[in-house]
Amino acid sequence: MESPEFEPAKVRPFLEARFKELSPSVEAKTGKLPLLQCLAYGAPEMAKVPVQLLISVHLLSFYQACGVGLGALAFSTACARCLDVLTDPVMASVSDATRSRHGRRRPYIFLGCFFYAGCLFALCSPPRSGAASTWFGTFYVLFFLADTLTNVPHNALGQELTLDTEQRRRLFLIAKLFEGVGMLLAAVLPALFTMLLRSPCDLPPGCESSSSSVQCDIASSLQVCVATNPFCEWTEPVTMPASAAFCQNLCLVKRAECSDAYADSNRAAMQIVGLVFGLWSIFSYLLCIAVIREKISSGPINGPAAAAADRAPALSWTQHVHQAQRDVALLAPATSLGSTELQSAEPTVGPSKVEEVLPNFISMLQNRPFRAMVLPWILDQTLAAMLASMLPFFVTYVIAPEILCLRQPVLSETAFLCSDLNVMSMGLVGLLVAAILSMPAWFALAARIGDYRAWIAYNVFNAGTNLLLAFPGTYWPDRTALVFTTVSFAALNGVPMGAKFLTDNVLGVCIDYDELRTGARNEAAFTMFSSFIPKVVSVPASAFPLSVLAMIGFKAPKPGGEPNLYQAPSVIWAIRVMFAIVPTFLALLSCFLKWYCFPLKDLRAADAEIKAGLLLRREGRPYRDPVTREFVLASSGQPDTPSTQRIAALLSHFPGPEPLQVCLAEPLEHRGKGLAVRAAWQLAAAVTASVAAIGAAAACMAAGLLQEKSWSWLPSLLVVTAGLAVLASAVSVLRLWAARALLRLSPGLSDEVLAAALAQRQYVAGGQLPAAAVKEADSATAAFARVLAELAADAAAVARRALLGRSAPVVPEVLRSSTTTAP
Template sequence: MGRGESRDDMETEPISAKPRAALPLSLRRRLFFGAPAFAGASLAIPIGVLMPRFYSDVVLVPLGAIAVAAALARSFDALTDPLMGWLSDRTRSRWGRRKPYIAGAVIPMALCFVALFAPPEHLDSQRAALWFGASFGFFFLFGTIVEIPYSALGAELADGYQERSRLFGIRSVFAAAGAIIAAIMPTILAASGLSGERTIFRVMAIGYAVLLVVLNAGLLWQVPERREFSERAPNPLIPGVRRALRNRPFRILLLAAIMSSIPGATPAVLMPYFVEYVLGAQEPLAMTGLYLMLYLGAGLLFVPLWMKIAQQVGKLASFITASSVGVAGSLLYWFAGPGDFVFAGSVYFLTGTVSQAGAFLVPAMAADVIDYDELRTGKRREAQYTSFWALVPKFISIPSYTVPLAVLAGAGYVAGAVQNESVLFWMRFMYSLFPAFFYVVALLILSRYPISEAIHEAIRDGIGARAAGGSVEDPLTGAPLRPEEEATVSEEDGWFLDHFSPRELRRLHATGEGGLVRAVLLAIALSLGGFAALTAVA
């Protein structure tokens, strides 16, 4: 094997006898695929925005306990993502490799959501914290079993560069609509005569749980899996992770996602507190719902515009433009103060106009990255990429959900009372300046993303040509990609290349097996120590 060649460059498996054509999806299938996002967003708004204040100010669980329980639950959730992706990719059944998991987990997921927003009233704060941790953790466990196969199914359904934008664009419209309904539903239920936030959230949770089951049933009924993908040989877990990290466009997307995930959940978690204590709203639940409706409604209205822009200038340019507007809006929140309701509403509308752009552009870009991986390796691994894509940012985002609550608790936060200046400062800082900085860093990284529409077409043509037995040129690096039958790597050499990095192989050559084993054990110990430290900080 030549010095500049990797295992990825030479290992393929038969895919097709001819280049794949972009398969246009019917509107019916696009709608049934996108519809579950309506329910998903309906659940996400209460989880991400309303739940922390519900437990801290209504159920009266201390903020520190909420932060610890959420950190533990989300850590476990992150660990299950790669396993679920690996398992889904390897599943072979008469019903497919994605849909059986969705069918089996969606009802338990719905029941856990109801439990999360219907804690028994007789529980004291300690038992309520345990209830929160258990229901929160199981909700995300079953959510992973549903979401990873669902996301992988979306990457498989559409082949074309623009077709993927349309598919995920429709999904983002459903998501925005579901989020808008979720934002205003507490106010609607209160106006209907329901009294008490416990009752309002319990009724809301039951309705969303039913919706989740019904819309996913429609997906299972009307959206078939593509058999040609499920018939391909499964990919081992560890080599799959290593090959994903050799994929340069994937590394760029992943690193950008990590940067944006550092403050990822912070604005959503702090929004009810910002509205009540920084802006001074007398009816914080209703005002939060109004601002969410402005934000999400603007996102829904502007999805067609961003889809049109993406078709004209490409996914990357569209996303960078939209994200720049979002950064500007994030900075403007710093200048909001008591009574600035109109100013804050204007900023929420501004940032909302770009809120759904990433919801369809990033998944569409990720699907193109999976095509590039197929060109290099000959394998389709949608679920493994989807789970790996979710894993690292999800771990990074754990502190973004929990640390703000812990900081407010440390600064002297008192539920329902006038907050001191330290609490107000940290609310404004973490809501505005902190996320804006990391969003800028993410944009700088993402600006190096290399796959345009023309390059994607070259990737698709190369997949077909290489599968038919021809040699092609990597459209990103210019390196030759030879057909499988010309590969000269022995089985033993291939195993080492798949399971160890070049640095680890150099260590093996220099120190023998003992040195490599000690290095791996040290890396495992450091990883566990880092995880323990992250959990402790969170």
């Protein structure tokens, strides 16, 4: 079986048509994404992750000062995470399935940005009454619902803007630069506005001494009051009706007045910061909608079944050639599924939107490169969550600035280095500034050695910088050197943070590969994980260190909130281990998994091979799978009827060969019954787990564990567990729905249909492709690699000329000739 020669001249028209169809914002002839589109997409990033930093670092402490208990805050956070487990996948599916002349993403961004900004401002503006706890719980949950509505589509939009790895890296670099600036502002603006709005409050002379805090004794005469303490005086409280005068410590009264003034200025500062970020989010999202052109989607839903209608499923070359007679006999009814029984059962009913939801996610999890990303992704987010939760403990108890100031010479408690908040703020600012400044260096490194190698290097560097934090401590003799070395180590930890945009570029290649596998692009289903994983991981990753500290004897802060600085050595070492050693281990494990499991080691080569495969597949010719390295061929049959599309969608609810073998073993009139029974048992187990988790959470709250600082994490963890169990219940419901639908369609599930589907799921690659087909596929890949390299080089030349101020246009190499030949 000979294949015709590949014509390299097809490359440029194919890429140009692909850019016009899928990425209308790019320049179709060059594939370059204009800077304005990059800025418009990246601007909203300043109010996404930075706002979550604002909430975790400043807003939670602000609500505690307003009288909201730590347990109530943790429970509200867990409730929001529980809803995220359900709403994020639903929003991703809805956005991917939307068909509108305005696009799949922009309508939701437009609707959500006002809701997002309003909830953020309300969250930063709690009432002065005792309803702060209810206010926080309500608007915290609403804010993250708005976050799902707005940012799940916005994250997916980024992967649609360009299909080129070089341009995608540039796009996400700009987006992360906006995010870095936003995080820096979220870290410093509350303190800055509080300082600017705070009125001067000077204590009377002598109130800095320890004797000024002594309570005054109530006495019957002025002489006794003065004799008790030089700071005590007779004062007459303002009461109605007027009461007798009493002896009062003026220093304590003035301190209380200063504290109230600080609380008022802090409240006003939080409102201003909430307003600033809210207005910026509205402006930037509307700018994004106005500037970016999105592909107009009016066709059928993208999904496994719909893709099968447009492109035949890929079969191994060995199956197609060496087992042709057996497979052709099976493939004809299997792919066309045109049996009379099926047509008579349901002649015109296609898959519903509900029946498309689960197959899309199952297909995503069968994507090997993406599956290899998930566990390292979880480890990276766990590392970040542990560092964020343990940072206050590390500064307060390991570095212990307040203890350092008691050394000779003793420093005043108002000295800058004696405040753990000041030390923590310096470290956080150093970390964020280093992250921003290191981003261009990581960009250049990725362009030089490749995104995959830079992605690995990010984890190695992260492990080394985390390990440095194991060494500082109060045993250092020089307190100034200790503080500034700690801040320097924190800044070094910011350097690997600057490489996080590489993950988005790697994810983009996984989405492209999924298109090669299935013929459909479901960007939101993939990018949803960029917000979903941190939300789900944050609760257990934060709760684990706190529970360990509670078990080994951590002394909780005093009733007034003052920390117990003198902790047991075992507690200090536990904090050190969980802040430095455990994150180092997680970073190294993530690095190993990326190196061992991720199959696409060269993203440039994989990008060229994927694009070559898309072109060859469209023409029904063999192409090489960049992951398995085997050649595959599209079969000639096409399931082009609504009923056959529905059969494909329903069978896709049950991945792997074993469910189809169960159906084959059943009588024709009862096919699908075994799947229905199995799905019913799965549903019963998931519902039981949901009820048990909800009941356990309610019991913990009734027992008052939310108020127990050492156990307040347990109800929160149970709520998140309940959310995951409810999600499993929803998956089981969809599978039960599909199994019962297959049972109704059982006359159409003939042996030929199921045998062909089974053969497609369990094919074993092997054998040899004819030399002509191998040559054609390799020459197509080489041609795409050459053209893509020329486009990248020309884009770089244009950028260099722009920096040098030259106005002469650069004509891309790919446009200088009418044909492109393979090297």
